[in-house]
Amino acid sequence: MRGLDYAKLGLVKMKKNPVFVIFGILAVLFCLNILAWVAAFEFAKPQLLEVTFFDVGQGDAIFIETPERWQTLIDGGPTSAVLEKLGKEMPFWDRTIDLVILSHPEHDHVAGLIEVLKRYEVKNVLWTGVVRDTEEYKEWVKVLNKENAKIIIAQAGQKIDVCHCEVLHPFESLEGQEFKDSNNTSVIIKLVFGETSFLFTGDAYKSIERQLLGRAKQQPSQTWQQLDSDVLKVGHHGSKTSTAPEFIGAVSPEVAVISVGKDNKYGHPHQETLETLSGIEILRTDQDGDIKIISDGASHEIE
Numbered sequence: 001m002r003g004l005d006y007a008k009l010g011l012v013k014m015k016k017n018p019v020f021v022i023f024g025i026l027a028v029l030f031c032l033n034i035l036a037w038v039a040a041f042e043f044a045k046p047q048l049l050e051v052t053f054f055d056v057g058q059g060d061a062i063f064i065e066t067p068e069r070w071q072t073l074i075d076g077g078p079t080s081a082v083l084e085k086l087g088k089e090m091p092f093w094d095r096t097i098d099l100v101i102l103s104h105p106e107h108d109h110v111a112g113l114i115e116v117l118k119r120y121e122v123k124n125v126l127w128t129g130v131v132r133d134t135e136e137y138k139e140w141v142k143v144l145n146k147e148n149a150k151i152i153i154a155q156a157g158q159k160i161d162v163c164h165c166e167v168l169h170p171f172e173s174l175e176g177q178e179f180k181d182s183n184n185t186s187v188i189i190k191l192v193f194g195e196t197s198f199l200f201t202g203d204a205y206k207s208i209e210r211q212l213l214g215r216a217k218q219q220p221s222q223t224w225q226q227l228d229s230d231v232l233k234v235g236h237h238g239s240k241t242s243t244a245p246e247f248i249g250a251v252s253p254e255v256a257v258i259s260v261g262k263d264n265k266y267g268h269p270h271q272e273t274l275e276t277l278s279g280i281e282i283l284r285t286d287q288d289g290d291i292k293i294i295s296d297g298a299s300h301e302i303e
Contacts, residue, residue: 049164049193051231052292054085055285058237058261058268059108062200063089064163064191072099072163074189074200076112083115085290095120099162100149101189102127103202104182105137108237117143126152126160126167129175130185154187165189168226169208171215183236184208190226194297199229199251203236209247216250227251230300231293234258234277238269238284245276255281255293255302262286 047067054061056077063086064072071090076082100122103109114136116122125144129151131137144151152158153175158167169188179185186202201209216227232253235242237260256277260268264286274282283291283302292303 047296049196049295049297050292051191051198051295052085052089052290053233053257053259053283053285054082055289055291056081056085056112056259058264058266059112060103060202060233060237060259061085061112062233062259065089066162066164066193070098070162071096072101072165073097073113073116074101075103075109075202076114076116078108078111080112080115082112083119086116086120097122099124099126099160101125101154101187102140103186103188103200104128105130105132105134105140106182106203107134107136109202110140111136114140114143117147122147122149124150124152124162126154126187128170128182128185128187129153129173130182131176131178132182133178133180160189163191164193165191166226168212169204171211183241186235188212190229193295196231196295196297196300197229198231198233198293199227199253200233201235201242203239203242205236205241206244206247209235209242209244213246213250229253231255231257234269234273236268237261237264237266238273239266240270240272243273243276248276248280253280255283257291258282258284258286260284260286 049067050065052063054063059077060075061077061082062074097120100113102113153173154167154170155173156167156169156171167187167189170185174185183203184205186204188202188204189200191198212227227250229251230253232251234256238258258269285291293300
């Protein structure tokens with residue numbers, strides 16, 4: 001009986017071509033070498049602080065990278081546009097964010113963060129823990145519980161080493177309290193890197209700004225110094241509800257950044273606010289796009 005022709009049946013196992021094996025190994029080694037060089041380049045960068053105010057339309061999203069390569073995202077804007085912005089600032093292999101700060105759970109600050117938590121591993125989340133009766137808020141809490149990040153409830157006096165920041169507001173824990181309008185619950189933080197300082201005010205109204213000033217009168221040596229900052233993130237997108245003249249006098253910023261969308265229906269920034277900021281360099285995301293401020297600890301420059 002004739003044996004079966006296994007070659008014709010297609011059952012003969014082909015030997016691997018050693019040339020292809022060698023090329024495959026070389027290709028893998030080449031890719032690993034490229035990754036090593038890219039990583040080395042990242043770590044060899046000068047020891048600089050970078051603060052980028054993303055242009056995400058009518059909302060806030062601020063990315064901070066410290067000289068230690070710690071990454072913090074304050075708010076996420078009203079859409080998933082923040083994901084594209086992060087993709088440009090972070091190396092493609094980096095899918096981890098050290099700290100996310102939600103200033104307050106309104107749509108133009110929290111919506112983008114929901115998408116960030118779905119796409120990135122977030123190690124820490126700082127927020128107030130206030131309650132809002134909205135579907136978006138419920139989604140935020142849902143993804144936050146799945147994230148398994150360390151939750152920090154914001155309160156004045158906290159030092160956040162990851163981003164060289166201190167919390168100035170809220171003055172006491174607001175966890176579990178329900179608000180119809182959470183703007184005035186905004187987390188306000190001060191970042192200090194060497195001689196350079198930033199003040200991030202969320203959407204806090206003039207009433208909170210004046211309360212900060214009131215505390216300054218009680219503890220002038222400490223709080224006045226806390227308020228004085230080189231760069232101010234203008235409250236509430238330049239609305240006239242924020243930016244009290246006496247508050248600006250205490251902060252005395254060199255640069256005021258307004259995160260605002262083009263042709264927004266609210267008329268932000270209001271003329272009253274722009275007049276209050278007269279004499280200060282004003283930067284606007286609707287006009288300037290993404291705004292990056294870089295500091296070496298002694299001085300800062302704007303890209």
